[in-house]
Amino acid sequence: MSDKQSKGMSQKAEVNFCLFVLVHPHPNPPPSRGRGAELISLFLILLFSLGLFSPSYAFAADISLHGFFQGNYSFGTRANPDGGDFKLAEERLQLKLDASKEPFRLFIKTDAFFDHIDEKGDVELREGYIDYTAKKWDLRIGRQVITWGLGDLLFINDVFPKDYEAFFSGRPMEYLKKGVDGVKVGLYPVFASFEFIAVPFFEPNNYPDARRFHMFDPMPNVTNREEKDPASNFKNTELALRIYRGIAGFDASLYFYRGFFRQPWMMPDNPMMPTKLSLFYPKLSVYGASLQGRALEGVLSVETGYYDSKQDRSGTDYTVPNSQTRFLIGYQRQLWEDFTVGLQYYMEYMHDYSEYKRAQPAGFPKDRKLEQLATVRLTQFLMHQNLRLSLFSFWSPSDGDYMLNPEIKYNFSDHVWGAVGGNIYGGGERWSQFGQLDKNDNIYLQLRYEF
Incomplete structure (x- = not known):
C-alpha cells in the first residue's frame, strides 16, 4: 500500500511501503466522493436487473438474499485530536442480493450505517455489478472489488483503492478494500488467461480522519488546502491488464497498470512562504510480475513491480514521487494442526x-534509498475452529518502527461471532510510517449477526 507522498512536503506523512499511506490531514473531513459514479452504477444495475430478472423470468432465476447486522467500536488509549475517545463507534446493516439466470448474474452489496461520533447515518453501495459468462470469456460491469498480487497486507501490483481509516479503526479486514466503477473482461484461451480492466471514474484511497487520528504534518499552519481529482474522461481512464497461467507447478502472473497514484501529493503556491497547498494525483504506470507455489513444505510467494512516475522520471521535481522498484518474498506454512x-x-x-536529495526542500525529512519491512502472521484455531487467536506484526529494519495487531475471534454460533483486538504502534521517528501513529493505539470490538 505504499505510494509515497510529496517529497519533503509529505514524504514521511505516509507509510512508505505497500502497506498503507497517510496523507497530511485536512483540517476538516473531505466531502464524500464518487456520488456521480455511484448513481451511474446503480442506474445501470437497475436497468439490467429490470430486463433480466423481471417477474416473467423470476421463476427461472436463482435468487438469494443474505446479510448481517454489525456493531463496531474502537477506543483509543489516548484522546483524539478533537478530544474524543473513540476512533470508531457505529452500527451497520449489510444486504447482499445474488441473482443468476444463465448466462447472467446480478450481485448487489449495500451497507446502511449510523456513525455515533459524527452523529449521522449513510448508505453505501459497496459492490454492484452484472456478470455475463460465455465459454471462453466473461464480462463484469459495475462497482467491483478487485484483488491482484500475493502480499498479505503488502500491495505491489494490487493498485486498486484501499480504505486505510477502516484498517486503522479496527473494522473487519473486508473493509480495507474499496470498489471501483468499471469494466472487467476475462479471456481464457488455451495458452494463458487474461484479465483486462477499464476504470473511467478515479477513486482515491481513503485516509484517517484528522479529528480522530494523530498524524505527522510538516506544514500544520497551512490549512488552506485544495484537492483535485483527475477528470473523468477517456484520456484519464485507468487501464490494467493481468496475464496468468501455471508454470511447472507455480502460478505465474504478469501485470500492467496505467493510471494515477491513489494518494494526493502536495504542491505549495510558494515554496518559501506557502499560504495554500494544492493536492493532486500524479500519473503512474506499474509493470509487475508474481510467482507462487509449493516449496519447502509450505507456500512460497515472490512479487515485484516497477513504479514508473511518469511526471518525474528524472527525479528532480520534489512535488512528484520518484520512480521505484518494489520486491516482496513471502512464505507460509502449517507447523502443527490448526x-x-x-x-x-x-x-x-x-x-x-541523488536528484531526490538535491531537490528536497531544507528542513524536511528525507526517505531512504532502500526502505525495508518485515511481517509475521501467526494464527491458531482452537475449540473445533470456533476460536481463532491471531497476531499480525510489521517491523521496519530501516526505520526501526513497528505495528502489532493481536486479535481474538470466537464463533458463538453459525450466525453470531465476535472479535476483540488492538492496534499498537511505536518506534522510529515522529514522521516515520508507524512512529507517527504512536498516539493512536486502540482497542476494538466487532460483533456480527449473519443471516
Whole structure:
C-alpha cells in the first residue's frame, strides 16, 4: 500500500511501503466522493436487473438474499485530536442480493450505517455489478472489488483503492478494500488467461480522519488546502491488464497498470512562504510480475513491480514521487494442526536518489534509498475452529518502527461471532510510517449477526 507522498512536503506523512499511506490531514473531513459514479452504477444495475430478472423470468432465476447486522467500536488509549475517545463507534446493516439466470448474474452489496461520533447515518453501495459468462470469456460491469498480487497486507501490483481509516479503526479486514466503477473482461484461451480492466471514474484511497487520528504534518499552519481529482474522461481512464497461467507447478502472473497514484501529493503556491497547498494525483504506470507455489513444505510467494512516475522520471521535481522498484518474498506454512505462520520481507528501492536529495526542500525529512519491512502472521484455531487467536506484526529494519495487531475471534454460533483486538504502534521517528501513529493505539470490538 505504499505510494509515497510529496517529497519533503509529505514524504514521511505516509507509510512508505505497500502497506498503507497517510496523507497530511485536512483540517476538516473531505466531502464524500464518487456520488456521480455511484448513481451511474446503480442506474445501470437497475436497468439490467429490470430486463433480466423481471417477474416473467423470476421463476427461472436463482435468487438469494443474505446479510448481517454489525456493531463496531474502537477506543483509543489516548484522546483524539478533537478530544474524543473513540476512533470508531457505529452500527451497520449489510444486504447482499445474488441473482443468476444463465448466462447472467446480478450481485448487489449495500451497507446502511449510523456513525455515533459524527452523529449521522449513510448508505453505501459497496459492490454492484452484472456478470455475463460465455465459454471462453466473461464480462463484469459495475462497482467491483478487485484483488491482484500475493502480499498479505503488502500491495505491489494490487493498485486498486484501499480504505486505510477502516484498517486503522479496527473494522473487519473486508473493509480495507474499496470498489471501483468499471469494466472487467476475462479471456481464457488455451495458452494463458487474461484479465483486462477499464476504470473511467478515479477513486482515491481513503485516509484517517484528522479529528480522530494523530498524524505527522510538516506544514500544520497551512490549512488552506485544495484537492483535485483527475477528470473523468477517456484520456484519464485507468487501464490494467493481468496475464496468468501455471508454470511447472507455480502460478505465474504478469501485470500492467496505467493510471494515477491513489494518494494526493502536495504542491505549495510558494515554496518559501506557502499560504495554500494544492493536492493532486500524479500519473503512474506499474509493470509487475508474481510467482507462487509449493516449496519447502509450505507456500512460497515472490512479487515485484516497477513504479514508473511518469511526471518525474528524472527525479528532480520534489512535488512528484520518484520512480521505484518494489520486491516482496513471502512464505507460509502449517507447523502443527490448526497453526500457521506467515513471513514476508519487503523492500522498496528509490531511483534517481541523488536528484531526490538535491531537490528536497531544507528542513524536511528525507526517505531512504532502500526502505525495508518485515511481517509475521501467526494464527491458531482452537475449540473445533470456533476460536481463532491471531497476531499480525510489521517491523521496519530501516526505520526501526513497528505495528502489532493481536486479535481474538470466537464463533458463538453459525450466525453470531465476535472479535476483540488492538492496534499498537511505536518506534522510529515522529514522521516515520508507524512512529507517527504512536498516539493512536486502540482497542476494538466487532460483533456480527449473519443471516
